[in-house]
Amino acid sequence: VDRAYPLKPVVHRKSCSTGEAGTDGYHNVYPRPPEPREFSSRNFGVRNQGNFSVVGTVLAAMQAEKAVANFDRTEWVQIRRLEAAGESLEEEIRRKQILLRGKLKKTEEELRRIQMQKEQAKENENRELQKIILPRSRVKVLGLWKLSGCTFLSFL
Known part of the structure; x- marks a missing residue:
């Protein structure tokens, strides 16, 4: 619309009218x-x-x-809605990141605990094996060999 020549109101004449509007x-x-x-x-x-x-x-x-x-009011309203939606999405992303960090930390702690238990079980098994097989005061072990799944000890 050219602002130098604004639109003028339009008068519609009805078909039944005979005189001037x-x-x-x-x-x-x-x-x-x-x-x-x-x-x-x-x-x-x-x-x-x-x-x-x-x-x-x-x-x-x-x-x-x-x-x-x-500027069209509906466009401003739409822009505000989009901005609010963007902010809510950012907040949701931050919340999910915090939850994922917590889950990752718990998983890492659980993995460390399992590894420690596995190492302790292995050490305990080795100690028990040594107690059962060899009394320490009488026999000196020269070596421990593994051949095709069998363990061999050499003594002095």
């Missing part, structure tokens, strides 16, 4: 609003032609401000 009392006719006083080339004489470029830029700036000010 608004004369029979049944039609609502809006009186023409007075012409808006805006800057245009009609309002300036020949002596103001040099200032027209300055006035044109001022007029363009004013129209740009009006366009920004008249």
